[in-house]
Amino acid sequence: xxxxxxxxxxxxxxxxxxxxxxxxxxxxxxxxxxxxxxxxxxxxxxxxxxxxxxxxxxxxxxxxxxxxxxxxxxxxxxxxxxxxxxxxxxxxxxxxxxxxxxxxxxxxxxxxxxxxxxxxxxxxxxxxxxxxxxxxxxxxxxxxxxxxxxxxxxxxxxxxxxxxxxxxxxxxxxxxxxxxxxxxxxxxxxxxxxxxxxxxxxxxxxxxxxxxxxxxxxxxxxxxxxxxxxxxxxxxxxxxxxxxxxxxxxxxxxxxxxxxxxxxxxxxxxxxxxxxxxxxxxxxxx
Amino acid sequence: xxxxxxxxxxxxxxxxxxxxxxxxxxxxxxxxxxxxxxxxxxxxxxxxxxxxxxxxxxxxxxxxxxxxxxxxxxxxxxxxxxxxxxxxxxxxxxxxxxxxxxxxxxxxxxxxxxxxxxxxxxxxxxxxxxxxxxxxxxxxxxxxxxxxxxxxxxxxxxxxxxxxxxxxxxxxxxxxxxxxxxxxxxxxxxxxxxxxxxxxxxxxxxxxxxxxxxxxxxxxxxxxxxxxxxxxxxxxxx
Numbered sequence: 235x236x237x238x239x240x241x242x243x244x245x246x247x248x249x250x251x252x253x254x255x256x257x258x259x260x261x262x263x264x265x266x267x268x269x270x271x272x273x274x275x276x277x278x279x280x281x282x283x284x285x286x287x288x289x290x291x292x293x294x295x296x297x298x299x300x301x302x303x304x305x306x307x308x309x310x311x312x313x314x315x316x317x318x319x320x321x322x323x324x325x326x327x328x329x330x331x332x333x334x335x336x337x338x339x340x341x342x343x344x345x346x347x348x349x350x351x352x353x354x355x356x357x358x359x360x361x362x363x364x365x366x367x368x369x370x371x372x373x374x375x376x377x378x379x380x381x382x383x384x385x386x387x388x389x390x391x392x393x394x395x396x397x398x399x400x401x402x403x404x405x406x407x408x409x410x411x412x413x414x415x416x417x418x419x420x421x422x423x424x425x426x427x428x429x430x431x432x433x434x435x436x437x438x439x440x441x442x443x444x445x446x447x448x449x450x451x452x453x454x455x456x457x458x459x460x461x462x463x464x465x466x467x468x469x470x471x472x473x474x475x476x477x478x479x480x481x482x483x484x485x486x487x488x489x490x491x492x493x494x495x496x497x498x499x500x501x502x503x504x505x506x507x508x509x510x511x512x513x514x515x516x517x518x519x520x
Numbered sequence: 521x522x523x524x525x526x527x528x529x530x531x532x533x534x535x536x537x538x539x540x541x542x543x544x545x546x547x548x549x550x551x552x553x554x555x556x557x558x559x560x561x562x563x564x565x566x567x568x569x570x571x572x573x574x575x576x577x578x579x580x581x582x583x584x585x586x587x588x589x590x591x592x593x594x595x596x597x598x599x600x601x602x603x604x605x606x607x608x609x610x611x612x613x614x615x616x617x618x619x620x621x622x623x624x625x626x627x628x629x630x631x632x633x634x635x636x637x638x639x640x641x642x643x644x645x646x647x648x649x650x651x652x653x654x655x656x657x658x659x660x661x662x663x664x665x666x667x668x669x670x671x672x673x674x675x676x677x678x679x680x681x682x683x684x685x686x687x688x689x690x691x692x693x694x695x696x697x698x699x700x701x702x703x704x705x706x707x708x709x710x711x712x713x714x715x716x717x718x719x720x721x722x723x724x725x726x727x728x729x730x731x732x733x734x735x736x737x738x739x740x741x742x743x744x745x746x747x748x749x750x751x752x753x754x755x756x757x758x
Contacts, residue, residue, distance in 0.1 A: 398626065405612050405623050411574055412610040414594035415603070417627035417675060421593075 236369050241491045242484055243370060247380040249483020251438050254383035255456055256463035256475040257390060258434030264470030265407040265427045267326070268318060271333040274457020275340040276432050280306050280439025281448045282344060288355045288443060295444045296359055299382065302440030303433045310432025314425050322424070337457070345450040352447040360444045375445035379438070386437055390430065391472055403427065407470070435460075462506045468516030477517060481505065523586070525550045525679055525710050526571070531580035533570040539578055541566050541734045548679065548712055553705040555713045555721040555742065557755065558731035564714040565607050567731075568683050571712075572604035573597040584679070599627055603677035607684045607714075609668040613657035617648055620656050620667055624674025634674075641670045644700070662693040669700065673709075680704065681712045686720065698724050718755035722746050730755075 259273045270276075283305050284298035293301075317336065321329035363374035394400035405413040406423045413420050439453075446452070463482055467474025482502055489501030509517065524547040534540040541563040548554045556564050569575040571582055573594035582590045589597050594604070612620050621641070625634045642649040645666045651659060656667060665685055672680060682701065686694040694717065702724045705711045715721035722728050722742040730738040730751060738751065745751050 398622070401615070401619050401623055402626060404615060404619075408612045408614060409610055411594070412606065412612065413623075414574065415572065415598065415606065415610075416623045416671075417595045417598035418623075419593075419595045 237491075238488075240370055241487050243372065244376070245484040245487025246480055247373070247376040247483070248487065249480040250380035250383040251376075251442075251479075252456070252459050252463055252483050253476045253479025254386055254438045255435050256460040256467070256479050257387050257472050258431040259460045260464045260467070260470060260472055260475040261390070261427060261434070262431040263464060264472075265403060266318075266322070266424055268321065268329045269326075269333070269461070270428075270431065271330060271457070272313070272337040272340060273333075273431075273435060273460055274453035274455070275337045276306050276309060276453070277435040277439040277442075277456050278344060278448070278450060278453030279309065279340060280436040281442050281446070281452060282348060283436075284440045284443045285353055285355055285448045288358065289353075294359045295355065295441050296378070298443075299437050299440035303436040306436025306439070307429040307433040309436075311425055311429040313432075314428035318424075318428060319421075341450050341453070348450070350450055352449045354447045355443045358444045373445070375441075379441045379444070382441055383438060386434065387472065387476055390434070394472070459502070462502065464516075466506055466509045466516055468519030471516070471518035474516055474518030522550060524548055524583075525585055526712065527581075527583040528567075528571065529581045529583070531567070531570065531582065532578040533566055533575060533580075534578060535566070535575070537578065539734070541570070543580070544731070544734075544736055546729050546736070546739070548710060550678075550710055551705075551708065552727065553702070553711045553713065553725050555715055555725035555728040556731055557715050557718040557721055557728055557745075559755070560716060561733075562731040563734040564731055565683055568604060568606075568681055568712075568714055571597075572602055572681060574604075574606075598675055598677075601676075601678035602681065603672045603675050603679070604681040605668050605672040605683060605685065607687065609664050611656045611664055611667050611671065614655055616653055616655055617659070617667055618652045620671050621648070621674055624671035627675060637674055637676065641673055644703075645670050661688050662690075662696075665689060665693075665697060666700075669697075673704070677709065679710045679712060681714075683714045684716060685713075686715060686717045694720060718751065719746070 255277060259270060262268055262270050280302040283302045284295045287293040287298040287301060288295055313336065317332050318329060321332050360375040360378055365372040365374055365377065394403055402418045403423055405416060406418060406420045410420050459482060463475050463478040467478035485505050486498045486502050490498035526548040528544060528546045531544045532539045532542055544567060558564055570577055573592045573596060577590050581588060584600055584602060621638055625637060628634050647663055648667060648670060659667060685697050698720055701711060713721055713725065722745050725742040728742050728745045729736050738745065
């Protein structure tokens with residue numbers, strides 16, 4: 235029983251980070267109907283930002299989180315201005331291929347600049363620290379990352395539901411023309427949403443070098459898992475993405491421990507297929 | 521005579537570069553209630569969308585209080601004082617009535633002012649007060665139309681544009697809407713109305729323009745149009 239709880243907790247801590255990555259993807263989809271296939275690569279870039287700040291300037295990932303969040307916000311906004319803007323109102327495949335191209339570009343750019351080698355940041359503040367509560371052990375870096383994810387998701391959710399700017403985002407998501415008629419600059423909303431969606435992965439990627447090696451392929455699996463979370467939670471639903479993130483993290487950990495590590499993604503994608511088969515629009519989809 | 525608040529000159533407009541409106545010119549004077557009438561597909565909605573900035577002219581000019589707004593986006597024309605209630609209401613179905621109304625005053629920053637406008641409109645549309653917390657999709661058709669009108673008035677427009685507000689409403693409700701619009705106009709707001717219900721619209725309007733396949737075929741005072749043989753035959757079945 236104790237082992238089960240321990241594995242479950244490890245899984246849920248990871249799951250919260252998945253949820254944050256998924257929340258960013260979910261926000262962009264919910265408002266703009268665009269699937270950003272470069273989302274995982276944003277995460278990878280954020281990890282490099284955090285890694286190099288740590289390696290060259292001795293800035294701890296815990297602080298680099300801010301820089302990585304801001305950097306990917308800007309990267310997202312620039313992506314919107316240079317690419318996404320021209321795909322709006324075109325068939326969905328256009329944005330899909332454009333962001334897929336961006337993903338390939340970012341991955342190879344980092345491969346070229348930083349080599350495909352795994353880079354590990356040593357001597358971070360959180361490092362290999364653990365926290366013991368009874369018989370349960372919490373790995374501190376993952377715990378902090380999970381709490382950070384929880385706070386950021388909470389803030390975004392509160393912003394969307396309680397502020398006037400958040401209502402404007404909802405209005406734009408529901409009916410862009412009608413939102414324009416309310417005096418909402420929907421072009422600006424799109425730009426900011428792509429930025430915020432990016433900042434979500436930026437923050438997640440910023441903290442990750444505390445416990446994870448950085449390499450050009452690191453984002454691909456996270457991007458895929460984020461996509462699974464968004465589809466499973468119901469496209470455009472942040473609570474859905476959050477729940478799906480926890481579910482995916484738990485299933486991944488449990489399957490990895492009780493069956494075999496190589497089987498964990500089979501369990502995750504098996505769960506995804508089952509949910510989508512039973513509820514094609516996802517858990518919170520309508 | 522005063523300057524027109526809205527002046528449309530030789531307007532060509534349409535969708536995806538294909539014109540459906542061919543060289544229309546019209547004027548609205550401050551304080552007037554003007555109706556654009558005509559059959560379905562005549563290009564009335566396209567004219568409205570082009571004036572408010574959701575579409576742009578292929579040719580021609582749109583002047584609002586002396587400013588050329590031909591290339592303005594809709595969120596910019598709203599700031600100048602044009603509010604457009606689109607065809608099909610386009611309320612935010614998943615949001616509460618309250619939020620819909622608050623979004624109508626999105627460009628106003630003073631909370632006190634927003635509250636004042638809200639109270640004023642809830643006086644005119646008391647049914648919306650009772651439904652304030654419900655999502656807009658749960659309202660009846662008539663209530664949704666009231667919400668759309670109230671939301672459009674939350675920005676305190678100088679020019680209020682209404683598109684096919686009678687669509688899908690029962691006759692008694694249409695009459696009530698027409699009375700409401702007259703009252704809004706009497707209170708000082710200039711109104712530009714698009715309607716398929718030609719008679720009902722002309723009965724409350726000062727002047728009217730009759731549109732057929734993208735061109736103005738007749739215009740004049742509402743009385744003149746109501747008395748015109750062609751209009752009566754073509755649109756009122758008389």
